[in-house]
Every structure is written in structure tokens, then in C-alpha cells.
Amino acid sequence: MFFVGLITADAPLSHAISEQLKPGGMDIHHAIFGALDDALGAWGERLPPILFWDSKTAPATDEMADFLVSRLSTMRPEPLLLALGDMPAVVEKWGVTEHFVRPLRLGYFLGRVQFYQRQLQQSPDVAMRVGDWIFAPRLRQVAHFENGEIVKLTDKETALLDYLWQARAPISRDELLAALWGYEANLDTHTLETHIYRLRRKLMPPAFEGEDIFQTQQGGYQIHPSWRGDGGAA
Known part of the structure; x- marks a missing residue:
């Protein structure tokens, strides 16, 4: 409880x-x-x-x-x-x-x-595999699976990555803006896109040739199945 x-x-x-x-x-x-x-x-x-x-x-x-x-x-x-x-x-x-x-x-x-x-409800050592990174929400960071490099995340970056990880279906732009920023629907803002861009910069190296971490589908965002450590299973 x-x-x-x-x-x-x-x-x-x-x-x-x-x-x-x-x-x-x-x-x-x-x-x-x-x-x-x-x-x-x-x-x-x-x-x-x-x-x-x-x-x-x-x-x-x-x-x-x-x-x-x-x-x-x-x-x-x-x-x-x-x-x-x-x-x-x-x-x-x-x-x-x-x-x-x-x-x-x-x-x-x-x-x-x-x-x-x-x-x-997560212990500090609870982590999730996101591509080549280990995502630790409580520590607000990702650590590279192979070389151990640690990249710090902001509170909003952590919340966004965690929210999308928990979801098993595309999340609409309006839902993300309302849940994470308290914005009203159809608001003209680039806040979400800016945070998506920053997470891509942190998690995807310049010469990265794999799938984009964030998949846009059905008018929303989701973490691409190839980036999920659980294989995207429900």
C-alpha cells in the first residue's frame, strides 16, 4: 500500500x-x-x-x-x-x-x-536497459553498458524517459505535456521536442546508425522496441 x-x-x-x-x-x-x-x-x-x-x-x-x-x-x-x-x-x-x-x-x-x-518504490539499484545504457531513475542517470560512462539526466529528462518506458503504446504529445509539464492540450510549445532532442543527443552518439530511440507512431512517442532491454514484451 x-x-x-x-x-x-x-x-x-x-x-x-x-x-x-x-x-x-x-x-x-x-x-x-x-x-x-x-x-x-x-x-x-x-x-x-x-x-x-x-x-x-x-x-x-x-x-x-x-x-x-x-x-x-x-x-x-x-x-x-x-x-x-x-x-x-x-x-x-x-x-x-x-x-x-x-x-x-x-x-x-x-x-x-x-x-x-x-x-x-524502486530501490536505488533498480535499473532498466535502454539500448546500450542502463537507466537508473532514482539516480537520474544512465550508465553505458560496456564502458561504464555515466551521463546525468535532468529531472524532466528522467521523468520523460521513465514515462515512456512504463508505457506499452505510443503516448500522445498532449498527454506527455499535461503529465510532465502541466500544459493544456494543443498548446503551441516546443518543450517536449526540446527534451526529446536532448535525450537523443545524450543516448545516441553522432555516428549512430541504429534505430532512433524514440519512435513516432499513431501521433505519439514511444521507445523503439529495439532499445528496450526486455525486447519490448508486454
Whole structure:
């Protein structure tokens, strides 16, 4: 069972998130509290692996923020903190995994939660074969299978490669832009194409003569079967 804790007093937002996370939707259990002290009191010594805090509707005193950071710092692995709004200084200093802005784009938020869920459920040594590379999502890197060369990936490059790896069918441009960047459909942007280009540059040498890692089919992208270490089997 994977658990997400949400702290927000925004009733419409709470309802919308609950509708998406309830059984039959995403395979994620959750609890929502309207105040930080209520949440920490209920969770006791064990915080959820992903904690979403809406500080505007559920503000906290400096003392309570200090208490949260002390609790976060003692847990291994440390929980991921997703923030909506400005965080208290002590929380910012400790480190926020990702900031979201209002209005919260629900589809994008849920996509990011699923991405972090996959990251947390993988041990650091879990890796996937992508052509001549070993892709380690949690380490945000690929390592060459033969010479051991390590190439670092950005957060978005990691998320894009992971998203396409998990898929077994072409993923549309609109779906990728919504899930990874929170963009609306039919938006005129080259963001996705830029990241595809950068991944090609990192994974395909200049004189590469094999199949392109990213196959465009049915109006979407997918990793070419020849690049999949599992042979592309479903």
C-alpha cells in the first residue's frame, strides 16, 4: 500500500484530489487534514512517504514548522515534501522536493505524484536497459553498458524517459505535456521536442546508425522496441 498525506483547507481541492485517489482510480491511499498540527498528531512518528502541504489555506506557526522539519530529518528515507504556496523559512532551508503554483493543475499534480511513487518504490539499484545504457531513475542517470560512462539526466529528462518506458503504446504529445509539464492540450510549445532532442543527443552518439530511440507512431512517442532491454514484451 502506498500512502500520500495532504494538508489543505481548500475544500474543492480536497474533494477533487480525493475523487482521483479513491479506490478504482489511482492505486494510492491518502488522508487529508486541514491543519499541519492535526496531521502530525495523527501520523505520530511515521510520516507518509509523500507529503503535500498547502501553506496558504493551512498555515503553521514557526514552532510547528520546526517540529515538521525535525520529524522529516529523522526518517529514512526522508519523505518527499510537495509544496503549494510559500513555505516557512525553516522548511525552505530543509528542502522542498517540488513547488506547485495556484491554480493547481490537478492532472499535472497527480502525474507528478505517480512519478514520485515509482521513484520511491524502486530501490536505488533498480535499473532498466535502454539500448546500450542502463537507466537508473532514482539516480537520474544512465550508465553505458560496456564502458561504464555515466551521463546525468535532468529531472524532466528522467521523468520523460521513465514515462515512456512504463508505457506499452505510443503516448500522445498532449498527454506527455499535461503529465510532465502541466500544459493544456494543443498548446503551441516546443518543450517536449526540446527534451526529446536532448535525450537523443545524450543516448545516441553522432555516428549512430541504429534505430532512433524514440519512435513516432499513431501521433505519439514511444521507445523503439529495439532499445528496450526486455525486447519490448508486454
